[in-house]
Amino acid sequence: NAGVTQTPKFQVLKTGQSMTLQCAQDMNHEYMSWYRQDPGMGLRLIHYSVGAGITDQGEVPNGYNVSRSTTEDFPLRLLSAAPSQTSVYFCASSVAGTPRNEQFFGPGTRLTVL
Amino acid sequence: ILNVEQSPQSLHVQEGDSTNFTCSFPSSNFYALHWYRWETAKSPEALFVMTLNGDEKKKGRISATLNTKEGYSYLYIKGSQPEDSATYLCAFPWVGNDYKLSFGAGTTVTVRA
Numbered sequence: 001n002a003g004v005t006q007t008p009k010f011q012v013l014k015t016g017q018s019m020t021l022q023c024a025q026d027m028n029h030e031y032m033s034w035y036r037q038d039p040g041m042g043l044r045l046i047h048y049s050v051g052a053g054i055t056d057q058g059e060v061p062n063g064y065n066v067s068r069s070t071t072e073d074f075p076l077r078l079l080s081a082a083p084s085q086t087s088v089y090f091c092a093s094s095v096a097g098t099p100r101n102e103q104f105f106g107p108g109t110r111l112t113v114l
Numbered sequence: 115i116l117n118v119e120q121s122p123q124s125l126h127v128q129e130g131d132s133t134n135f136t137c138s139f140p141s142s143n144f145y146a147l148h149w150y151r152w153e154t155a156k157s158p159e160a161l162f163v164m165t166l167n168g169d170e171k172k173k174g175r176i177s178a179t180l181n182t183k184e185g186y187s188y189l190y191i192k193g194s195q196p197e198d199s200a201t202y203l204c205a206f207p208w209v210g211n212d213y214k215l216s217f218g219a220g221t222t223v224t225v226r227a
Contacts, residue, residue, distance in 0.1 A: 031213065042118070042203065042217035043158070050213060058214055090157060099146045099207035099215055102160035 001026050004106035006091050012112045013081040021076040021109050023091030031094045032074040033103070036060065036087040043090065049074055081113045118206045120218035127194045127225050134190040135221040137204035141185030148205040148215065149178055149189055158203060161189075194225045 007022045025032065033048035035058075045058030049068040063085060065077040074093075078085060088110050092103040119138040127133045139147060146165050150158040162171040167182040175192045191198050201220040208214040 035217075040219060042219045043205075044217070045214055048213055056213070059216075099148070099205075099213070100163060100165055102148065102163050103150075103158075103215070105157035105159070107157050 003027065004091055004093055004104050006089075006106035006109050008109060009107065010110050012114065013078070014114055015082060017081050019078055019081065021078075021089055021091075021111070023074045023076065023106060024072050025074075025091075025093040025104070025106075026072065027093065027095075027104065028071060029093035029104070030071070030096050031101070031103075032068065033058070033092050034064070034066065034074070034076045035090045035092065036085075037090060037108075038087050046076065046089075078111075081111075083113045085111065086113045087111060118204060118216050118218040120202075120204060120221050122221060123219065124222040124224070127191075127223060129194060129196060129225055129227050131194055132190065132192045133194060133223065134188050135202065135223075137187045137189070137218055139185050139187075139204075139206040141183060144182040144185075145207050147180060147187050148203075149187070150203040150205065151176075152201045152203055152220070154200070161202075189221075191223065194223070196225045196227055199223055199225045 004025045030051045034046040035043040044060050047066040049055045055066050090108050091106040094101040094103045149161040152158040162178050164180040169180040177190045180187045201222045203220045205215040205217045
């Protein structure tokens with residue numbers, strides 16, 4: 001099993017550009033989520049999904065869109081990149097949408113917006 | 115959104131010494147508490163998910179205790195080794211929405227040889 005994979009590992013964007021961060025898992029997990037990590041702060045939840053076709057907002061959803069057309073994939077779209085979105089982004093998954101299950105994290109995408 | 119507090123923010127430990135640090139969370143409506151270890155240049159990995167008051171869990175030299183009535187959990191590292199150097203995160207689900215985890219800012223442990 002590859003676990004949770006993310007692409008790209010690094011990305012530099014200009015302000016106003018759009019892009020999609022890819023996330024995939026091969027563990028048949030129902031629950032998937034996106035976090036951003038900024039210096040001095042804990043991981044902050046952007047969006048999450050409890051199954052294919054179901055998504056919801058987390059703590060910091062503005063400027064991001066998600067969709068979940070399959071169990072395996074959960075892409076994160078930046079609509080119009082801003083310098084405030086410079087961060088490290090982690091995708092995570094767990095067996096089911098209950099916090100009694102541990103989350104498995106991908107390797108992260110380091111995004112810089114100029 | 116919940117406040118999950120971790121203290122201290124960082125600590126330095128001599129190899130072989132033991133140490134502990136704290137995660138504080140709201141004591142009402144407890145559901146679960148997670149601990150993760152996050153090594154530099156890697157992704158966070160789960161250590162424990164704790165669900166019952168008085169829970170004690172252990173993985174190698176690392177153990178954790180849980181007090182849901184007073185809203186805190188301790189993580190202990192016994193006989194610290196350089197490979198224990200990492201940031202340790204705790205996470206707690208938002209009250210009223212079990213699917214969202216609030217993470218603390220972490221305690222960064224540096225073990226000196």
